Amino acid sequence: MEHFNIVILVLLVITALLALRVKDLLSASMIFGIYSFLICLLWAEMGAVDVAFTEAAVGAGVSAVFLIATVYNTKRRSSD
């Protein structure tokens, strides 16, 4: 289980940095969804199933859709 945790924590840092670095905001919101799913795995592994469930539904599901809807109606490229 230690290895599983380490792999997920490393992936979390990578996705967090990627979401900031990527210029395409649509990919950034997808990466944000991946980040949410990874953290959801972490909650589930700790035994906090209710929190993991909320994270999967809200973080990875609905908020990704909200971000994509916003990107669609604004601009797709990040300026910085």
Place this chain on the structure above:
Amino acid sequence: MKWLALLAVCATGSLLIYGVSDFPDWGSANSPANGGVEGAGASISEVFIEETETLTKVPNIVTAVLADYRGYDTMFETVVIFAAGMAIFAIIRVMRDTEQTQDKTQLDSSVDGDHQRIIVGTTCRILIPVIQLFALYVVAHGHHSPGGGFQGGVILGASFILIGLAGNLETAMQRFSEKQFVSMACIGIFIYAGFGLLGQFLGGDFLEYGVLQKVLLTDGEPMARSHSMLGVEIGVALTVTAIMFAIYANLASKGELKNGL
């Protein structure tokens, strides 16, 4: 300026990490929540774990804490979601008709658009009832298994969002109109606060579910608390469903609630 921001982030980050080193170990039996403070009797975790089953007849302790012991907290969490939805209404929603949007509708219903919709439309027709059934299960079974009003409400709202994503927003709005979702959001909070007020009318405290046994006709206080939790969760689910769809509808159509993504 960028370097200054990086410096601020690093300083805050290291302060936070320094603060974490003071925390008890994860799952430690001696942490204040698990082991209690010396001379203060049983810790709060012990009380919850030992008493929940007898006091409320709810196997899922998380739901019992969320909806009963800390019902006041959860009520205002629901109000926060409601307020967020209303803020989005206030900021994005526009109340006038524009010419531009009507041209787009005609473009959308061309032959090419219909061809694309066969696969997506059929998949959604099969998938959406299953999603909604699962959402209702999550709400109704929230006090026996992981889940509850928030999660079930989000899944139910997501099923309506899927209708809007697969077709256009108007198809979804035919099933779930603006009038319906705004009043549903209000009704959800009314149900939650109503359970609290009902307890007060029957001589208990606000959100004291035990006294509701006279109204709910259950045998004993534990079952009354269990049933009230279900009722409260349904209220939360109604609000969350409505607000999730309202936020999507406003964001996707720039507040015009016509042909979104």
